[in-house]
Amino acid sequence: MLKTLIIGNGNVASHFIKAFTKAGTIEATQLDSRKIDTISDYDVIVIAISDDVIATVSEKLKDTTSLVVHTSGTVAMNVLQTKRKGVFYPLQTFTKDKSVDFSKIPFCIEATNATDLQILSTLAKALDVKAYEISTEQRKKLHIAAVFVNNFTNHMYTIGKDICDEHQVPFEILLPLIEETAKKVKELSPKEAQTGPAKRNDIETIQSHLENLNLHQQEIYSLLTKSIQEN
Amino acid sequence: MLKTLIIGNGNVASHFIKAFTKAGTIEATQLDSRKIDTISDYDVIVIAISDDVIATVSEKLKDTTSLVVHTSGTVAMNVLQTKRKGVFYPLQTFTKDKSVDFSKIPFCIEATNATDLQILSTLAKALDVKAYEISTEQRKKLHIAAVFVNNFTNHMYTIGKDICDEHQVPFEILLPLIEETAKKVKELSPKEAQTGPAKRNDIETIQSHLENLNLHQQEIYSLLTKSIQEN
Known part of the structure; x- marks a missing residue:
């Protein structure tokens, strides 16, 4: 015991x-x-x-x-x-x-x-x-990584819900996609799992998305799109 | 049939x-x-x-x-x-x-x-x-929301893995947290589910995290922290 x-x-x-x-x-x-x-x-x-x-x-x-x-x-x-x-x-x-x-x-x-x-x-x-x-030093870094995969990811969900709410679309439609996105990285590295207009460098879709967002959302969309493209 | x-x-x-x-x-x-x-x-x-x-x-x-x-x-x-x-x-x-x-x-x-x-x-x-x-118009917005909850979320996983790799921490430690984060929004709205230093306005932790990131990661950390605080 x-x-x-x-x-x-x-x-x-x-x-x-x-x-x-x-x-x-x-x-x-x-x-x-x-x-x-x-x-x-x-x-x-x-x-x-x-x-x-x-x-x-x-x-x-x-x-x-x-x-x-x-x-x-x-x-x-x-x-x-x-x-x-x-x-x-x-x-x-x-x-x-x-x-x-x-x-x-x-x-x-x-x-x-x-x-x-x-x-x-x-x-x-x-x-x-x-x-x-x-180690203490590694634990500190792990905690920062956790902020990205937990806190910031959850904030992506918040923005997704804001967009849905604004256009009377039920947020629950996105739940299976959220679950599958989380599951995918058990089998593939996140870099391999990356899809979407930023990854494809689909300028036309990116432009059209930006035109449909408010200033605040645009700023986040642009920075993360740039970050995916440079990755 | x-x-x-x-x-x-x-x-x-x-x-x-x-x-x-x-x-x-x-x-x-x-x-x-x-x-x-x-x-x-x-x-x-x-x-x-x-x-x-x-x-x-x-x-x-x-x-x-x-x-x-x-x-x-x-x-x-x-x-x-x-x-x-x-x-x-x-x-x-x-x-x-x-x-x-x-x-x-x-x-x-x-x-x-x-x-x-x-x-x-x-x-x-x-x-x-x-x-x-x-409708076509709603579908367009839903697709943008999906970019946030799927593509951008996956990019958060990529940054989390980059931080782990750099400090020889196995990324798999984060997988249960990733899964729980996705599951949580089935029961709580993402806004209710939000936790972390940005949400708590824990300036000291935020400052210490920023000092441990590269310039590129700092830019994303700062913008998303600000966005959570303003939400």
Whole structure:
């Protein structure tokens, strides 16, 4: 059995406690970060709280000999003020009240030595998730890449919906296309999967599209078209 | 039985003939567009060929009394030089050699009168697909919206992969996030689903991300961040 403590009571902590409890070989306890007092020994203590309070909360754990990890995509491992430190970062978007298939989430793990890294591997295996050894520096870049494929992609959906709404076209017509676009890059690299007027250099269609957009949309359309053509 | 003729031998025509043949209540014949000579009567003749030759090929069908439709997202219905005309446009991205679940494809249908529209509804029903009555003008806007949610989204994936490659991070770590982002907008509007530093107006993270990107990526990051903030 892996003896674990999850500190935090937000969104990520809730998803964690649910998944940890479900796994057969993990014993999990949850604790509010304001209630840290004397802490007994654990195999792993997981701090699942907001980025900006990770350092402060870890300060309260500076006497423990347990391995302490945070779950953030952006915070460096070394902000942890504990003797043993690590990262156990799930690369997924968690929405409150929407269940997530935990087994599909890739975890980025980091530690200061091979023994602690092995403990995090064992924890990932117990949760039946895939773990990738990723440094603080790489995790930072991965987080930026995630902004493009998640936040900016979602904004493309917003603009698509704006165009539909303006012309009384139901946005749901686009949902199967959105799904297929996401699926395609499992089989092809995104560069190979690229289609459309920009890729074909179809000047006439590009021109006609621009004439049908507002100034704000035109600016985005032009920049991304140029970017596809130069890629 | 619906008696149909599919003209063309490209990507879309192949997907069509496969799906038409599979449907129990459709009789389908395929014909190369260069071999149009005398044509017998059909319930629907589907011209599934490149946008730029639709008008020319339809010219050869100007004597038929059959309903003639094209399958293009951008070409106006009225370019058809036939007596009866319509549109039967599948809103999906077809990749050669990759099978598509036809039943999930939304079809945009258009015709000049209620009788012909009804025939296209019946054809959609026989194929077990959902049909939406969409005008030429709306179809044009929908096609532009599709460029955003498909072509530009795929380009976001390309940039994400570029960042990963540059720092020896496997792109596959991002695939579950890509899939979840696409799924989320089935339940929430994209505006509600928006997360990330731009949405939170997290200036510090935005600044740090910009410092880690090349000039070209910075330009896109800045414009899309601004667009999310103004939305």
